Amino acid sequence: MxxxxxxxxxxxxxxxxxxxxxxxxxxxxxxxxxxxxxxxxxxxxxxxxxxxxxxxxxxxxxxxxxxxxxxxxxxxxxxxxxxxxxxxxxxxxxxxxxxxxxxxxxxxxxxxxxxxxxxxxxxxxxxxxxxxxxxxxxxxxxxxxxxxxxxxxxxxxxxxxxxxxxxxxxxxxxxxxxxxxxxxxxxxxxxxxxxxxxxxxxxxxxxxxPSPRGAAATAPVRVPLALRxxxxxxxxxxxxxxxxxxxxxxxxxxxxxxxxxxxxRTYVAPPSLDILDQNPLMRVAGWAAYPKQHLFDVSLAGNVRATAAADAEVAAHDTRLRLAVLSDWDGVTWHVGGDYLTAGRVLPDPVPPPAGDGQSAPEAGEPREINQRVTIAELNGRLLPAIAAPAKVDGVRVAYDPLTGTMIRPDGLSPGVTYTVDSVNPAVDVNLLPAADVPSGEAVARYLAVGDTVPTDLTQFAEKITNGAGSPYLRAQALETFLADHYTYAPDAPSGHAYPNLRFFLLQPTRLGGQRGTSEQFAASFAALARLVGLPSRVVVGFRLPAKGGAVRASHGIAWPEVLFNGVGWVPFNPMPEPKATPEPIDEEFIPKVKPPSEPPVTVDPPQESTTASPPPRSVAVASSEAGTATGLIAGGIGGGVALLVVVVLLALFLLRAARHRALAAGDAQQRVLGAWDEVGDALTLAGVPPPDHLSARELAMYAAEVAEASPRRQHTRHPRPAVPPLDDLADMVNAVGFAGSAIGGMGAGDEAAAEAARRTAAQYAAALRARRSWWRRLLWRVDPRPLRRR
Incomplete structure (x- = not known):
């Protein structure tokens, strides 16, 4: 075997x-x-x-x-x-x-x-x-x-x-x-x-x-070494x-x-500012009215001093905290018009300013590194104050506009928010300014826009001030000096920077309230006049930097203008007068003359010469006296008729306004809620800031709160001004009526109480907004016809 x-x-x-x-x-x-x-x-x-x-x-x-x-x-x-x-x-x-x-x-x-x-x-x-x-x-x-x-x-x-x-x-x-x-x-x-x-x-x-399957997978495969x-x-x-x-x-x-x-990224629309932050220039008057309001705290580190060759005034502007840069002007308002893109801690370099057609871009000056630590107190909105130009930010998520070098916090500001910013602040070479030109062309068209209707007298006024200035920098200096020497800083001046406001500020005599304003009027006037004489300009809103840091209050809030020069970049100017300086009177030659009427004057035939030199008879004298008396009676009658007509018109307006108020307060609960919402719109219209039609209820509530906050409010011990009630609940009720239908927020039997609460809130807001107007606006509040034109 x-x-x-x-x-x-x-x-x-x-x-x-x-x-x-x-x-x-x-x-x-x-x-x-x-x-x-x-x-x-x-x-x-x-x-x-x-x-x-x-x-x-x-x-x-x-x-x-x-x-x-x-x-x-x-x-x-x-x-x-x-x-x-x-x-x-x-x-x-x-x-x-x-x-x-x-x-x-x-x-x-x-x-x-x-x-x-x-x-x-x-x-x-x-x-x-x-x-x-x-x-x-x-x-x-x-x-x-x-x-x-x-x-x-x-x-x-x-x-x-x-x-x-x-x-x-x-x-x-x-x-x-x-x-x-x-x-x-x-x-x-x-x-x-x-x-x-x-x-x-x-x-x-x-x-x-591919690996073999089945029995072939276990069969050994011998590959010759030479083949390998x-x-x-x-x-x-x-x-x-x-x-x-x-x-x-x-x-x-x-x-x-x-x-x-x-x-x-070119196919994605970046986030933009809402209406409350598009024009922060309107905040300046509110800051001037409440100078002790604590906005935020700032501490500094780094080299914040200017070089020895730099001009001290320009260096002071360079180290201001910027809040927003307003580049667009349409004759009515200055607004930001920037695109804020989501950014991380490391920020890109700002976009160089436009150089114009066929012109070179400006060369950056010697930078200075400045570190800031900011803690928000009562500053609201979404704009973040920082020294230009921020290069790195820690502590908050930000969106950044490379064109202006400004930042926002998309989640909004709130007390206690703390962040640090590293800024690389370029210096301005002032030695290049006297011979520097200004750019032109399509690239700087937005910085030269002056709106559709430009008052002729303001154009003449700007040309008169800059007459004889041979270079753009001298023209800018002439505007700066003229405003600083002839106008008065007034913290209680009302807000406004449209053409009518600027004409009143620049051309009206002081006895009528003109030639007095906050830094809003000084900066806006300089920038508007600069554009009228061909200088590309913009307005910056920010804060003066305390000498050693610390608390930044509303009194530090300021606006200033900037002009763009070839080879230099944006240069700030200071048209504000020195503290406690006495303004010089404006020569009559600077004030544009009123244009004569277009109708020819009425001609009077010369009297016939008398052949006798005897005095007029007594009857003529008596007739003359009677004629004067009759003329006085006619003038008195006309004046009385005009006064009566004015009284009738005011009474009619008062009755019409009262009828509108009763109509808005009538009807069922839903109609009364909508009527209360219309009362808020009427109050904003009477305050001179009618609400835009495209705002939602929530956005309109924010807009109304911002208007009330920006309105000047003078406290008196005998007659304190009422507080402004929040409108968020009223806006929610309006949305409930518009979208829920039969009930207000589903309350059913509580609709009557909700309607009454809506009426009280609207009445309190209107009263608070009226109390913040001047005495003559309060006097005409109930006879103003503007709410009658609203739908």
Whole structure:
């Protein structure tokens, strides 16, 4: 009987063969998967060129490695199990990424709330963020999700299905998306696409044919050593040839591409200011009326002193805190008109001012680094005060306007909000100003706009002041000196900077209330007159900087004008008079003469000469006396008739206004709520600031509160002014009537009480707004016909 043959010691056991086969299979799957992770990480490196710091490339690389490892770990599991497990791992990784990016960007708050906000605003904030983009939760969430999906798809196609060429497509699409995100906002880099091509070639080269199935999978395959060497040598030589060809051709291809890449940010509308912050110039009068109001605190660090060659006055302007820059003027109001883009902690450089057609841009002066720490007290709105030009901000999320170098906080200001700003404040080379010209052309058209109807007398007034000034800088100095020498600063002056307000301020004599104003009138008058004589100008609203920092109160609020010069940039001017200075009277030659009437004067025939020199008879004298008496009686009758007509008109207006008030207070509960809302609109119309038609109920309530806050209010011990009631509840009731239908907020039987509360709120607001008017406006409040013209 022949015994069965035993395997020799040199033969491999079946179990060992299967182990080696499995190890070879894992190695064959691991290398292409690692190539996929490397390609995805390289796409993150490309996108990180428009991000600040290295956090985004690190998070992208972590997502790529995590997705690939999960795919490899579940390679032998059913395919339907991969997606749920990978999604769960992605959620956990996203929470980790949100936590890390929030800590990096100093964003506080519960993790769940920050994550929800990031998921809700990921794409809009990413496309409207300024470059360099701050890696914070809402700007890293979308790239991480895309990187995870690309790595998972590439690894599944490569490792599970053994399709390495198809597995390169997801990383390739991700890399193309990264290039689109970067657009024209970064310089050309050659080594990244070369490395991407090299990794892709390696991934295809090392991957073998599809793994055999069934019994063939366990059959040993013997490959001769010579064939292995020739294959490896051929692949290496081919790879080197491809890399050399790419290195030689890439520069020629790069130079042949002359088109600028498309920037996706141009297709997304950035956030803009609401109506309450579009024209902060109206706040100046309110600040002047309450000089002790505590707005915020500021502390400084860094070199805030001007250089020895700089002019002291210009240096003082440069270190003021800017709140807003008002560039647009339509003859009625100055407003911001800027685009605020979501920004991170590192802010881009401000856009250089326009140089005009065929003219060079201004050269930046020697910068000064100034650090500010600001803590908000009672300053409201969304505009953030800071010294120009901010380069870095910590403590709050901001949106930034690169054209003006100003910032807003989208969530609004509230007491206790603290942030720090690093400003790189350029100095103005005053030695260039006397010979500097001003730019012209389409690029500066917005800074020369003067509205549709320009008063002729203001144009003549501006030309008279600047007559004889040979250069633009001398014209600007002439306007500055004239306003500072002949006009008076008056904290109690009413607000207003439209053409009628400026004409009253500039041309009316002091006995009639003219030639008195706040910095609002001084800055707006300078800027308007400057544009009338061809000087591009704008108005800046901000605050004087306390000598040693500390509390900034409403008395520090100020507006000042700036003029644009070629080769220098925006230069501030100070048309304000010195404290306690006595204004010089304005010469009559500066005041434009009133145009004579267009109708010819009435001619009188000369009297006939008498042939006798005898005195007139007594009857003529008596007739003359009687004629004078009759003339007096006629004049008295006419005056009495006019007075009676005025009384009748005022009485009629009073009755009509009373009838309108009764009509608004009549009807069912819903009609009375809407009538109370109309009463608020009537009060704003009587105050001279009628509400715009496009505002919603909530926006109109905010507008009404801002108007009441900006209105001057003089406190008296015997007759204190009433407080302004909030209108938020009334606005909610109006929305309930408009959208809920039969009931006010679903209260049913409580509608009558709600209607009465609405009436009381409207009456209190109207009374508070009336109390803030001048005495003659209060006197005419109930007979003003303007509410009768409202629908």
């Amino acid at each position: 022949v015994a069965p043959a035993r395997p020799s010691s040199g033969a491999s056991a079946p179990g060992g063969g299967r182990a080696l086969a499995r190890a070879g299979g894992w190695l064959a799957a691991l290398v292409p998967a690692a190539v996929v992770a490397g390609l995805v990480s390289l796409a993150g490196l490309a996108a990180g060129r428009v991000y600040s710091g290295t956090l985004l490339p690190q998070l992208i690389a972590g997502a790529a490695v995590g997705a690939v490892l999960i795919s490899l770990a579940l390679r032998r599991a059913p395919s339907w199990l991969v997606a749920p497990v990978s999604v769960l791992a992605l959620v956990g990784y996203l929470l980790l990424a949100v936590r890390l990016s929030a800590a990096s960007a100093l964003i506080t708050g519960p993790l769940a709330e920050v994550a929800r906000d990031a998921a809700r605003n990921a794409v809009p904030r990413l496309l409207t963020a300024l470059i360099p983009i701050e890696p914070q939760p809402d700007t890293v969430l979308a790239p991480i999700v895309l990187a995870w999906l690309a790595a998972l798809g590439g690894a599944e196609l490569t490792a599970r299905l053994s399709r390495p060429a198809l597995g390169l497509l997801p990383p390739l699409f991700l890399y193309a998306s990264a290039l689109v995100l970067v657009g024209p906002n970064a310089s050309l880099v050659i080594w990244q696409p070369l490395l991407f091509a090299a990794l892709a070639a390696i991934g295809v080269a090392v991957a073998g044919p 060497v020739r294959t490896a040598t051929g692949l290496g030589a081919g790879l080197v040839a491809v890399l050399v060809l790419i290195a030689l051709v890439a520069p020629f291809v790069a130079r042949a591409v002359v088109a600028t890449p498309t920037d996706p």
